[in-house]
Every structure is written in C-alpha cells, then in structure tokens.
Amino acid sequence: MFRESNGRSLIKTLSWRFWATITTALLVYIFTKKIELALAIGGIEAFLKLILYYFHERTWNKISFGKKEIKPKVIWLTGLSGSGKSTIAEGLYKKLKSKELKVEYLDGDRVRDIFPKTGFSKEERDRHIRRIGFLASMLEKNGIIVIAAFISPYEETRQFVKDLCSNLIEVHVSTPFAECKRRDIKGLYAKAEKGEIKNFTGVDDPYEEPLNPKIRIDTTNISVEEAVEKIIPLI
Secondary structure (H helix, E strand, O other): OOOOOHHHHHHHHHHHHHHHHHHHHHHHHHHHOOHHHHHHHHHHHHHHHHHHHHHHHHHHHOOOOOOOOOOOOEEEEEOOOOOOHHHHHHHHHHHHHHOOOOEEEEEHHHHHHHOOOOOOOHHHHHHHHHHHHHHHHHHHHOOOEEEEEOOOOOHHHHHHHHHHOOOEEEEEEOOOHHHHHHHOOOOHHHHHHOOOOOOOEOOOEOOOOOOOOOEEEOOOOOOHHHHHHHHHHHO
16 A cells, blocks of 8 residues: 655665675775775775665565555445454554554444434445445545444345445344443443334344454353454455
C-alpha cells in the first residue's frame, strides 16, 4: 500500500554510501598504511557507486518480483449480542495496525452515535446495515481494509452488503445463545425476556445464521488472541 518516493531513495543512497565509503577507505588504509590512497579510492568509489546504487534502487522499486500485495478487504463479523464480535474486531484492528496497514474499524455502538438515529425494527435494521455496507465498500475501493462488527441478523441484508463489496470475508461469531446470555453484565437479555426491550435479537427477534460464512468462531473456550489468529490468514 506504499510507494517509495525518489527522495526516500536518494536519502537511502547517501546513508548507505556514507558507511560503505568509510568501510572501503578503512580497509585500503589497513592494507596499504597510506591515508592519501585510502581517501582517493574511497572518494572515487563513493562517486561511482552513488550513481549505481540510486538507479539500482529505482529499478528494483519497479519490479514486482518478491512483493506481496495485500488487497483491501471487508472483514464482516456477525453474531448475537455478547458473542465477542467487538472484542475480536478490536484485537484484529490492533494487529493489522501494528503491521502498518491501512485499516478502519466500524462498530455498531460507535456508528449509531454518528449516523442518524435508527430503531430496531427489521426495516430500520436493514436500512442501517445497508448504510454501513455502502460505507465499507467505499473505504474498500479506496484501498482500506475494513473491519465491521454488527449483529446484522438477516441473511438477505448481509448478502446485499456482500454484493456491494469486492472482497468481503464473512466471519460468523457463533458463540451459543446461553453463553452470550451468561456474559450479559448489562442484563439486556433478561430485560428482553421480560418484555422491557422490544425487537431484541435472539429473544423476540430472529437471528438468521450465515449460510456459508468464510469461518465460524465460537468464543466460548478460546481467547481473543486465538480468535484473531484464525482470521489473519484469510486476510
């Protein structure tokens, strides 16, 4: 995702030649004990190899052999509330950033604070996910890896997002309902079961499991690091 500029090649040329010339002059002096000869040979060598090294660098910069292109992708994590989507997404984001890749992280809670407020009916959820899918596809087209963590409960809407994106990796965080409910420190599942929260996925609103995800990850018995390492090879 990076291109080496002419200026960077020039600075590398000067830096490399400085130390190489000192080494050459030192070796000549060690063998001949003549400082004038050592400086003369070092100077001539520096001039000729500065030119040679610069063109060598620029030539190799245009050769694709040995370069591994990392194409932009959309990693879409879907699953029940409390399944571990956001935690995995954050870990994956940090991992990719540490590799100096261009990456953005879209999370349901954070995005809802920015986009117009949407409800939780099927129509409103569909509209929201389509909006996110369009944003993800635009980022992808501009060379950015996108990590998106959304419940996105309906198969039809997820397919709509897949069709928008050029290269979408669907990750089903398949942690069972009972485990998600056990982790729920906010008591959302309990409130939903009492009818205090309406249209809650997994309780009074369905979650349609992905038919053919790229990978399924059950976080019941694995760490965040292990989950992230399962996804990295797909990227």
